[in-house]
Amino acid sequence: MRAYAEGLVLALISIVAIWGAWQVPAASPGDTWAGIVPFSASIALLFLSGLLLLSAVRQPAGDTGQEQDNGATLQIIGLFIIALIYQQSFRWFGYLLPTAIAAPVVFYFFGVRSWIGLAVSVVLCPLIFHLIFFVLLGVYPPYGEVFDLLSWIQG
Known part of the structure; x- marks a missing residue:
């Protein structure tokens, strides 16, 4: 059932x-x-x-x-909460900063314990996703109302 x-x-x-x-x-x-x-x-x-x-x-x-495994339900709920906070943070902080924060959190959540790997994900995930969505697919990146790392990098 x-x-x-x-x-x-x-x-x-x-x-x-x-x-x-x-x-x-x-x-x-x-x-x-x-x-x-x-x-x-x-x-x-x-x-x-x-x-x-x-x-x-x-x-x-x-x-x-x-x-x-009943623990899988808690993992799914935890991942949903992370995704919800990640998506909602776009409005305030644009795309790059929330992605740089969420990527290592999710990797850690799924068992990656290498500090080097987590540190690399802070840079690599936003870069790869930026290239896929905003360069190759031509989607406009969301800009943050409070602080936007992308506009700060671009000057």
């Missing part, structure tokens, strides 16, 4: 996310649609919810699924 509930909740979240991605305005001619990444992620989430529901259907009636 739990697998059904999880699959249905995930499907509902993905449908809401697909609707939200469709609310992103269309790209001007020659530009890439800014909603392509959230739309693709939402479709992938819907696919995963379908797989979860399919596995729930195939699960034997007597199997309760208690062998699943």
Whole structure:
């Protein structure tokens, strides 16, 4: 029963996310649609919810699924809180500073304990994401209201 509930909740979240991605305005001619990444992620989430529901259907009636790690739920909630704070901080601090702070936190959260690796992620993640989204895809970076590292670097 739990697998059904999880699959249905995930499907509902993905449908809401697909609707939200469709609310992103269309790209001007020659530009890439800014909603392509959230739309693709939402479709992938819907696919995963379908797989979860399919596995729930195939699960034997007597199997309760208690062998699943209950700590995973806390990790998912923690990651959701980190993502929410990360996304909300764009408004005040632009893109680079929140990414430089969130990247090592998430890497640490997923088990990376190398201080060198975490320090490199502070620089490499914002740089790589900046190149992918703002240079290659042509999406405009969000600028911060309080402080924006990108405008400070550009002068």
